Amino acid sequence: xxxxxxxxxxxxxxxxxxxxxxxxxxxxxxxxxxxxxxxxxxxxxxxxxxxxxxxxxxxxxxxxxxxxxxxxxxxxxxxxxxxxxxxxxxxxxxxxxxxxxxxxxxxxxxxxxxxxxxxxxxxxxxxxxxxxxxxxxxxxxxxxxxxxxxxxxxxxxxxxxxxxxxxxxxxxxxxxxxxxxxxxxxxxxxxxxxxxxxxxxxxxxxxxxxxxxxxxxxxxxxxxxxxxxxxxxxxxxxxxxxxxxxxxxxxxxxxxxxxxxxxxxxxxxxxxxxxxxxxxxxxxxxxxxxxxxxxxxxxxxxxxxxxxxxxxxxxxxxxxxxxxxxxxxx
Amino acid sequence: xxxxxxxxxxxxxxxxxxxxxxxxxxxxxxxxxxxxxxxxxxxxxxxxxxxxxxxxxxxxxxxxxxxxxxxxxxxxxxxxxxxxxxxxxxxxxxxxxxxxxxxxxxxxxxxxxxxxxxxxxxxxxxxxxxxxxxxxxxxxxxxxxxxxxxxxxxxxxxxxxxxxxxxxxxxxxxxxxxxxxxxxxxxxxxxxxxxxxxxxxxxxxxxxxxxxxxxxxxxxxxxxxxxxxxxxxxxxxxxxxxxxxxxxxxxxxxxxxxxxxxxxxxxxxxxxxxxxxxxxxxxxxxxxxxxxxxxxxxxxxxxxxxxxxxxxxxxxxxxxxxxxxxxxxxxxxxxxxxxxxxxxxxxxxxxxxxxxxxxxxxxxxxxxxxxxxxxxxxxxxxxxxxxxxxxxxxxxxxxxxxxxxxxxxxxxxxxxxxxxxxxxxxxxxxxxxxxxxxxxxxxxxxxxxxxxxxxxxxxxxxxxxxxxxxxxxxxxxxxxxxxxxxxxxxxxxxxxxxxxxxxxxxxxxxxxxxxxxxxxxxxxxxxxxxxxxxxxxxxxxxxxxxxxxxxxxxxxxxxxxxxxxxxxxxxxxxxxxxxxxxxxxxxxxxxxxxxxxxxxxxxxxxxx
Numbered sequence: 001x002x003x004x005x006x007x008x009x010x011x012x013x014x015x016x017x018x019x020x021x022x023x024x025x026x027x028x029x030x031x032x033x034x035x036x037x038x039x040x041x042x043x044x045x046x047x048x049x050x051x052x053x054x055x056x057x058x059x060x061x062x063x064x065x066x067x068x069x070x071x072x073x074x075x076x077x078x079x080x081x082x083x084x085x086x087x088x089x090x091x092x093x094x095x096x097x098x099x100x101x102x103x104x105x106x107x108x109x110x111x112x113x114x115x116x117x118x119x120x121x122x123x124x125x126x127x128x129x130x131x132x133x134x135x136x137x138x139x140x141x142x143x144x145x146x147x148x149x150x151x152x153x154x155x156x157x158x159x160x161x162x163x164x165x166x167x168x169x170x171x172x173x174x175x176x177x178x179x180x181x182x183x184x185x186x187x188x189x190x191x192x193x194x195x196x197x198x199x200x201x202x203x204x205x206x207x208x209x210x211x212x213x214x215x216x217x218x219x220x221x222x223x224x225x226x227x228x229x230x231x232x233x234x235x236x237x238x239x240x241x242x243x244x245x246x247x248x249x250x251x252x253x254x255x256x257x258x259x260x261x262x263x264x265x266x267x268x269x270x271x272x273x274x275x276x277x278x279x280x281x282x283x284x285x286x287x288x289x290x291x292x293x294x295x296x297x298x299x300x301x302x303x304x305x306x307x308x309x310x311x312x313x314x315x316x317x318x319x320x321x322x323x324x325x326x327x328x329x330x
Numbered sequence: 331x332x333x334x335x336x337x338x339x340x341x342x343x344x345x346x347x348x349x350x351x352x353x354x355x356x357x358x359x360x361x362x363x364x365x366x367x368x369x370x371x372x373x374x375x376x377x378x379x380x381x382x383x384x385x386x387x388x389x390x391x392x393x394x395x396x397x398x399x400x401x402x403x404x405x406x407x408x409x410x411x412x413x414x415x416x417x418x419x420x421x422x423x424x425x426x427x428x429x430x431x432x433x434x435x436x437x438x439x440x441x442x443x444x445x446x447x448x449x450x451x452x453x454x455x456x457x458x459x460x461x462x463x464x465x466x467x468x469x470x471x472x473x474x475x476x477x478x479x480x481x482x483x484x485x486x487x488x489x490x491x492x493x494x495x496x497x498x499x500x501x502x503x504x505x506x507x508x509x510x511x512x513x514x515x516x517x518x519x520x521x522x523x524x525x526x527x528x529x530x531x532x533x534x535x536x537x538x539x540x541x542x543x544x545x546x547x548x549x550x551x552x553x554x555x556x557x558x559x560x561x562x563x564x565x566x567x568x569x570x571x572x573x574x575x576x577x578x579x580x581x582x583x584x585x586x587x588x589x590x591x592x593x594x595x596x597x598x599x600x601x602x603x604x605x606x607x608x609x610x611x612x613x614x615x616x617x618x619x620x621x622x623x624x625x626x627x628x629x630x631x632x633x634x635x636x637x638x639x640x641x642x643x644x645x646x647x648x649x650x651x652x653x654x655x656x657x658x659x660x661x662x663x664x665x666x667x668x669x670x671x672x673x674x675x676x677x678x679x680x681x682x683x684x685x686x687x688x689x690x691x692x693x694x695x696x697x698x699x700x701x702x703x704x705x706x707x708x709x710x711x712x713x714x715x716x717x718x719x720x721x722x723x724x725x726x727x728x729x730x731x732x733x734x735x736x737x738x739x740x741x742x743x744x745x746x747x748x749x750x751x752x753x754x755x756x757x758x759x760x761x762x763x764x765x766x767x768x769x770x771x772x773x774x775x776x777x778x779x780x781x782x783x784x785x786x787x788x789x790x791x792x793x794x795x796x797x798x799x800x801x802x803x804x805x806x807x808x809x810x811x812x813x814x815x816x817x818x819x820x821x822x823x824x825x826x827x828x829x830x831x832x833x834x835x836x837x838x839x840x841x842x843x844x845x846x847x848x849x850x851x852x853x854x855x856x857x858x859x860x861x862x863x864x865x866x867x868x869x870x871x872x873x874x875x876x877x878x879x880x881x882x883x884x885x886x887x888x889x890x891x892x893x894x895x896x897x898x899x900x901x902x903x904x905x906x907x908x909x910x911x912x913x914x915x916x917x918x919x920x921x922x923x924x925x926x927x928x929x930x931x932x933x934x935x936x937x938x
Contacts, residue, residue: 032805
């Protein structure tokens with residue numbers, strides 16, 4: 001397994017190189033650059049703009065800019081300095097506890113989605129076409145079709161306007177009340193975090209869950225129609241054993257496989273939700289960099305998300321080997 | 331709010347440890363705001379009490395804590411509360427008033443401005459503030475080419491030199507100019523930075539550090555205990571994407587007439603809330619104390635105010651920004667095409683016809699929910715030089731306004747007169763030669779601008795002009811503006827009190843003279859006169875003389891219809907009733923950002 005992970009990591013390097021080249025090209029194709037908005041400032045002279053263009057190296061050719069960026073990473077491990085914040089890009093991306101919150105929110109949402117989706121999917125499949133299945137299916141489609149940012153906004157609106165949580169001293173958005181930042185963990189801080197995180201889990205988790213429920217239901221229905229399940233039933237095994245011991249273990253494999261795609265999706269795909277729900281995540285730094293065309297941060301952000309893809313895939317492979325004894329990577 | 335009060339208490343205790351104890355008694359040279367003093371613009375304000383926390387929402391995170399290298403309001407909102415300059419704009423009247431300098435005098439030849447600093451003042455860490463700090467900020471930072479600052483351009487004199495800054499004594503500095511330049515006084519409002527903390531990062535003063543080190547000083551990574559300022563607040567806590575907390579500077583030199591040191595609020599928290607809808611929800615939830623609302627929020631907030639204990643301040647005070655569209659008078663010039671179209675665009679009667687089609691009233695009602703006014707001048711309405719006033723700083727009467735009233739029939743008549751008629755009977759007017767005249771107006775993805783463009787297109791089509799509308803990416807729009815490509819562009823610019831700050835836009839050779847860049851090489855009579863008037867307005871300290879020049883300047887530019895102004899949103903604000911003096915919120919109180927409060931003088935009425 002270790003050799004496999006090492007091999008996968010090494011395979012990732014040329015892939016990252018290609019990703020970086022494509023990303024760099026796309027950034028350069030985009031109209032304007034970091035200084036575009038400064039050009040609209042009547043009080044900034046052409047000379048100042050020119051000095052800034054030279055300072056940021058924006059006057060160099062595409063190949064030279066990319067080559068320098070790559071060289072600095074390979075030779076010095078230097079991913080560059082943010083144009084905007086004048087900090088090393090990793091600080092600009094991860095300032096404060098953004099990395100920890102990003103990883104925590106992504107993993108906790110992932111775990112919760114799977115924890116709920118798999119049993120609901122099983123229930124839905126084993127109660128096919130019954131009213132309860134229709135309800136679950138309807139909710140699943142609803143979860144898939146409502147845009148996350150809109151769902152987040154509606155949820156906040158319900159809390160503030162309908163339930164008037166402010167009258168009870170409760171705040172909305174963020175991961176905790178402002179005064180808890182920097183404080184040691186306590187019971188009140190813990191419960192406050194839970195109060196702030198449940199909308200996050202509901203918004204990001206349900207949209208993720210909706211697809212997983214559909215997938216689990218479909219897979220299990222397929223599996224239940226296979227001959228080995230009929231054999232198991234013919235042997236007189238109880239329905240519970242047939243479903244949970246024989247069918248589910250095979251039906252769950254595709255869900256584990258897509259985990260590799262789900263994890264980076266949770267990190268990069270929830271940027272808009274992070275904005276609406278005021279979450280201190282890496283995605284927000286990345287989004288701000290995109291808006292301002294802060295190229296070094298955009299490039300570093302893309303590499304970071306690619307790394308999450310790698311981690312997600314390796315994790316999926318690992319879990320697949322665990323749930324399916326037929327799979328071995330050595 | 332209870333939690334905020336606990337936080338405020340903790341921060342005050344911490345800040346005492348970091349900052350020191352402050353002035354033992356009110357300094358003799360303190361800056362006294364005439365709160366409640368009859369005959370002043372502050373007369374209707376109340377004396378407050380110290381304490382409490384005010385929480386507001388800001389849209390973006392700051393980009394650093396270095397005022398000199400800050401480029402945007404998300405940063406200057408904080409740095410300009412942390413640092414103050416020699417002079418400032420009065421928060422209510424907009425006039426230039428003393429700040430760190432208690433007075434100044436201008437030499438008889440108008441070439442030397444001598445500032446007298448308030449004596450005995452200290453930085454937030456207890457070090458004295460002296461003329462050395464002013465000279466350091468000006469000579470070693472602002473004029474230092476190694477320092478990445480936009481502020482340097484504001485200091486440039488018409489002859490491409492900079493004022494020479496010299497220390498006269500510990501509390502006196504003088505600025506000597508090679509030419510008379512009135513806006514220099516305004517430009518000298520730059521924030522003064524502490525030499526004892528920042529000189530170490532400047533290569534010319536400390537050759538041990540590489541060139542450009544200063545640009546990376548006081549970033550978001552810097553320990554906040556390093557920050558030292560002279561303004562009312564100092565940043566004491568930053569949680570990325572969450573909040574910035576500022577704590578009172580114990581050595582701030584602002585006082586009220588009762589001898590209470592300002593600011594009244596101990597702590598000022600800015601919650602970073604990127605989404606405006608969420609920002610409003612947080613205000614309604616009682617998490618923020620004030621809210622700078624959008625026109626579309628009025629219908630929700632007004633009915634709720636009485637039951638929730640907040641007030642919605644609806645004013646007819648316009649903001650500083652300008653909104654306009656331009657007709658590209660150089661269309662096809664570089665490529666040598668569209669010659670006839672260009673000729674039509676350059677005909678002022680065509681532009682007058684386009685202007686007569688603007689239904690500003692509908693725009694105000696439909697786009698700004700009735701909360702705005704028409705705009706006609708290149709100078710911001712709040713500016714004391716706005717030509718809608720009868721004299722410098724006078725009330726707005728609009729006696730001098732150049733108005734192109736909404737009159738489609740007149741527009742049609744003007745178009746007929748210049749031969750732009752429907753020659754082929756397809757329902758659209760053609761060029762005088764009979765060739766079709768098709769135009770496109772572009773703006774970026776901004777709901778207000780898009781809605782305005784849709785109204786404009788309808789009005790133009792009603793008189794037979796074939797104008798279509800296309801939303802383009804903001805950067806593409808800016809590229810078109812600078813590349814002088816495209817037909818019509820709808821956009822806005824920031825404004826200010828000083829008309830000369832628009833020189834780069836209206837001077838015939840200005841880099842933002844986007845409606846006709848060729849005016850630099852081929853100026854017409856109006857271009858030449860506008861350039862002259864810009865010079866006259868800037869080269870005199872006689873405000874009446876400057877005002878007269880700027881009135882003619884505004885009238886000429888408005889009649890020339892280079893940038894054709896549309897409507898401007900008026901200033902609206904919502905605040906909880908317990909925020910004392912919040913009723914004085916105005917767009918003028920916003921030198922450093924998006925909040926219209928006169929923060930030093932706001933206080934928590936519940937503490938009375």
